[in-house]
Amino acid sequence: MAISRAKLGVSAVALLAIGGAAIAQQKPESILPPGFDQPPATAPRPAPTRAAPAPAQSAAPVTTTAPVGAPPIAAVPGTPPPPAASPTPTAVPTDPVTGLPIGPAFGSVHYALPESSQRSLDLVGVDPADGVTNPAAFGKADGQYIEALMRNTQAPIASRWVSIALRRLLTQPLATPRNVNGADFAAERAFLLLRMGESVMGRAIVQSVDPDNYTPKLYQVAMQAALATGDVGAMCPLVTNAVKISDEPAWVLGRAMCASLSSSPGQAKPLMQQASRVATGVDLLLAQKVAGKGANKMDVTIEWSSVSNLNSWRFGLATAAGEDIPDTLFDNTGLQMKYWQVLSPQLVAYKRAHYAELAAAQGVLSNAALVDLYGLVDAGDDTNTPANAIANDLATAYTASSRDGRLDALRGLWKSADATEPAHYGRLVLTARAAARVPVAAATDGSDDLLASMISAGMDGSALRWRNTVARGSLGWALIALADPTSNARYAAGDVSAFSVSAEKQKMFAAGLAGLGRIDNAAAQSSGVDVTAENSWTRKIDRAAAEGRPGEVLVLSAVGMQTTDWRGVSPQAVFHIVNALRVVGLGGWARMVAAEAVTRV
Template sequence: MSELESMDSDELDELLGLKPKFDIPPAARRSLSRVGILSAEEGGLPPVALANQPASIVRAALAGTKGPVVSRWGHIMLRRALASRLAAPQGMDPVEFAALRANALNRLGEFSTARTLVQDVDTSNWDKRLTDTALTAYIGTADLVGACPAIKLQGGEREDPQWRMLQSICDAYSGQGARANSQLNRALSRQIAPDIDVLLAQRYAGAAGRGRRAVTLEWDTVEDMTPWRFALATAVGAEVPASLLENAGAYYDRVSAVAPMLALPQRIAASGRAASEGILSSAALVDLYSQVYAIDDFEGSPAQTAELLQTAYVGTSPGDRLAAMKSIWSGEGPAPYSRSVLTAYAAARMPPSSDFEADAGQLIASMLAAGLDRNALRWASVVEPGSQGWALLALAQPQRDSSVDTGALDSFFDDDTSAEQRKSQFLLAGLAGLGRIEQSAISDLSGRVSVNLGRESKWSRLIDRAAEVRNPALVAYLAGVGMQGEGWDKMTAMHLYHIVSALDRVGMSAEARMIAAEAVARG
């Protein structure tokens, strides 16, 4: 056999100069001057906010976003900042800037947003880092075919097993089914990857052509779950053994909650974490439970919750509606805050009344979980000064003409039973950050709850400086770094103070108020 005969079509195309360098016609190619999803007119941040900022600070802030943030509202704020249509910082390549933002979105579990962001860059401009980040997003959304333009353009630049299996999948979906089948058979025989990985790729590739053949998936010897396996199994409708998902990790909840191809029970089971973290909105969570309510033979805890939610919305009396919400709030299971997210709009329908004063704090917390501050403020005349409801409203008010009454603060501190008075510490930090406490009183109040809001660090000096120069994008990125963690016990009052203060000063008062109120509700 001659050397030419042994070459595959990609190698021949490259040898003969036929390999495409672009997948978009010249007239349709996009500029890299601004990359992102949300323009300023659509709610994004100012497009040149970072243009004159040092690349090193922006790079460090984005790289420092290692995973989830403690705050649901912090997550929502950070997603918006990362998805905004922005010019790259001074001295940073726009492709690197897109890759850093998409990578941060992936680590937050926002794979769909990351995928849309990388798609705003023409595939011909992708470098290795953006390609790797994009593949993570495509796998996170079970959209393997979405990666094919990059796979085709970059060809043999990579030789790792995943890339080779993706090449075969893309061949199958471009009409080269026989070639894809041959390549995957070879991959299976040479064991370039665990058998289950190649078999799933065969099942996925086989769905593209008419010459489909049965592929038997053997899970018996599989000991763990991976994003690749989950994405392919989800895409082809293969059932994953429950034992592999029991302790697989938070990643699978984040991708399952928003995967429309999964069965409703699986999405419901994953929805609590996604709602608590900010991946799912209150409306999206209600939609999921509405689907449960519409299925007559749906059983178990989700069905009971759906029944209660229906009563919470349309019960015959306010008392019945409140009783249903209280039953939802007291339910068992992970991610308890998600139950407040679920009832937010039902809580907003409750008429303010002294009859419900004992539950006003929880009702207000539920409303603020969805940002319904106007509805929550209707309860201002009901809540007792010094109560949790009063504290939440003191933080949530868009405008306040006078400082908070320190006597009411003292009452809140005295009644606080949270660990290490965390709620009191967060309340003080939030009010101080919003400028709602007299400066002269902060020192004495800080001593009462054992915090030092004046303490500084390199991070605090950076975020304060970003606020001084009125840079909302950099403040948002640095706030994301300051909110890293799996729970509010990982948050400090000092960090909260600087985050709330900086956000408020750069015009992101709504985010500042909601983060502060959430801290007190969840602390």
């Protein structure tokens, strides 16, 4: 292939808290967003909805072309051409806490971008080559409604393929829907990405908005994106304006760290003293350790023995400081933070690999990225780790001289996977390309697992080579029936009943075929899938599909899969999601979701 909910709570997500030594001055509040910690926090303060925001209140949208009818500037013979617009520094302000001048080194002197370099809030996003649809993906949908859907979606979600499609949608350039502020809409997109474990893409969306256009909500999410990626430097261009807008203690600590990192020791020391009034314990020590890598050299030792929980502040600063976080502290964190660790290039490969297969099952890592990561493990200095054993077996699956040798290595990898479903599915993703290299043979040698592995990574073309070898009624046969992009075949209730691997898989098979239009609804009904039942969610996703709004369809697909356990996803939900994706032109994604459902239940 080419291709029951918590509120957002951003006002509380950047409040730095600890179990005993808190960053808040009064009552400690968790720095974690809802879904990362319990209980969920309150919703963020939205910026006023305007046509286009400006640093303080509002301004007209920025244009990148000269006014219509403006005459060209004529060059006078013998004189140099007029200079291009250049950044113009403003007056240097003083820090409201220390009274010291705030130097330009950590982002406080304001430079006005040339008009031609300013980015409009009407279209925000990155990576257009990786998008799933055109920029008008939300059509005429009300932006406040779309924001509410994203804000109330618990993540991660069940489906790897819905997650991948949603990530590409949220990352690509998107036209800002009506009735919302473009920067606020970017904040909602970025925060959903962070909750999905997509730390790098979340930061990219935050940084796709010019700092002059930041709103309180975007400042809050920007702090979380910086922590999720262990990138303290991402805070530094924002800290001066952030402390004026936000009362979050994180920004007080951010100023101190950025002053030191920017070689402003005269400012760093008093700012760190100020930070000690709002942070204590390991949270302050981590900030001091990060600052110690800059102008104010400090020897700080971090003791984790007294730390009972890991939050995003501790994760982000420890990652930035090169501090090894004990594995046990991840036991009670959300899955998102584990995926952040997988995406952290600052860490050694075997540490990143610890949760890498879970991240692949979620769609955070592709097959290629996962194989590359184990390649780094194999090439590293660390030995005798579980990741090294997997890397060695994977190498054998690729390079064994015989077909049987490759199959034995693949079976060993599948058998040694953690017994949980996500871990097993992540192992299928890991082995997809190795499975595709196995020569086609009779269907009696475990082709079901080979096909499930290939299709888990979207390699439907490789899977189709086995079309004439799989037995009717087998898992491989069902997967090909769903994943085949060229098939015009129609199926009947008898075909569904022939697929008798399990009752749950049989219903998912019927739901997928019905959603793809390869079986009629009556046959699906007779197979136990009630495709006619309605509720608020089914009406919304069906209407969004009928009216041609793929962006809304993808967001609603995530809403329908708010669980990490596929046993919580109904065949009816799979039918409506697959059908809606197909109707809006995302047929490839629809086929992958249908095949994934049959594989994972």
